[in-house]
Amino acid sequence: MDQQPPGDQDRSAAADGALACYRHPGRGTHIRCTRCDRPICPECMVNASVGFQCPDCARQGAGTGHGPGAARPRTIAGAAVTADPRLITKILLGINVAVFIAVWANSALIDDLMLIGRATFHYGGPLEGVAEGQWYRLVTSMFLHQQVWHILFNMLGLWWLGGPLEAALGRARYLSLYLLSGLAGSALTYWLAAPVQGSLGASGAIFGLLGATAVLMRRLNYDMRPVFVLLAVNLVITFNPWGGIAWQAHVGGLIAGTLIAIAMVHAPRERRTLVQFGACALVLVAVIAVVVARTAALT
Template identity: 65%
Template sequence: MNQEAGSTPQAQNLPGCYRHPDRETGIRCTRCERPICPECMVSASVGFQCPECVRDGGGSGPAPAAARPRTIAGGTVTADPRLFTKILIAVNVAMYLAIQMQPSLLRDLALIGAWPPAPFSPTEGVAGGEYYRLVTSMFVHEQIWHIGFNMLSLWWLGGPLEAALGRARYLALYFVSGLAGSALAYLLATPVTQTFGASGAIFGLFGATAVLMRKLNYDLRPIIALLVINLIFTFGWSSISWQAHIGGLVAGLITGYGMVHAPRERRALVQYGTCALVLLAVVVLTVIRTAQLT
């Protein structure tokens, strides 16, 4: 039913739009509850919002949390759902270009357990106190095919996951998975082996994607087939760190499950508590391996 302003005495009692006071309206913003006319309405998951609330730059007081659009994992819906994926790709590409110009950076940033190898006292590597290598190795690539394949996978898997989880949860998943891959490689690989690449974190995205698709009742066969192909390459090529891939995959499955299956009333506690437990496992593995090599 259409209703013209001023056509009945009841319509004359309607409030005016807060941006256009001469336009009477019966619609209010679901966040700040100010009256808004059709020109100012912005469709939301529930009702309509005013332009200021959409930009998070206005409103008469804080917006009710329940009215804010949320992802399936409770994250905030953003204008650019792939922003952090783009930033991660940019950082990886920048590191790749830096290594091409200064090849010695590869040895400085890659994951090395210990050098000289045990039983000598390590002077270089994670066992020698260079724990930052567990993180920096996640952004190091040497060959063009290596970074090309990893960045395509990151774009294909990361964008949808970032949109589904929200930026903070997505970033937590990425780093937790990457660190788990680094920790397992540190634990099981020979101390002098150089391990590097974003593959551990990307295998974590594989695991979380499978959990999310199962939650949404999507067909799992495409992601399972792609994962199987990647695992065949993982165990079929001697130069690929299967430890980092398996560590990242397991961490992604666990963290992804905590992200999408957390009960609404304790969502943040369960989600970030799951991340904390995986990080605790990373610390334990690192301490155990360091004790073995020193």
């Protein structure tokens, strides 16, 4: 990619004073590279000893004669910068689409994979749930969709929110955030919803990404109004009077994603990994505790 000197690029300010990222002109940002002063969006930010650098300066800094022990470029959460910052997002999107196609080809998979709390008769046949030991439903339901509009909205949310988060957090941290948010949504649904009520969809994980996006934007001193509007609209849809939406999954995912993201982007550098994955472990313990307690109450 051809580079432009800092003085030659378009720095026309948006209404809120944001500049356009030098690699992604359509994305506004308030953050500049500490070396070349070019505007950079979350996907382009590389964590430096002071502030953030653009990928070009980070690569140059890693090869300026500091030897094999020179520090690798890192994201804001301390993860190594990767060549494809959306790889996990693409894989997750592919899994969701593959499961949707499998369900379209064999609708019986809905009964086998959806989240249901306790055994019941479903469409005239017996159907066991999590309380009978089918804990896998807490996970499989996260990748299960039945209607086209459902998977379409969730996958758009995954792509729009997931890509920048994966770039900012790194692959392992981002995947942990996604899966634990989805599990938290499943656990809260299992706890609070009617035990014979079926539930499915990636919405819990997507709401976790939404909460994490708010935390990341606050950390980077971005304008919070757009994410607050998006969150408000989604909560209105979640609690709409027509029903049909498992609000428990949305709330559980939102809480888990927000808490994990706080640990990811605010952990002190000297014990960052311990704090980050310790927070993930605590969320997982809470999920397991909720599931065990609910199972005991239903059996």
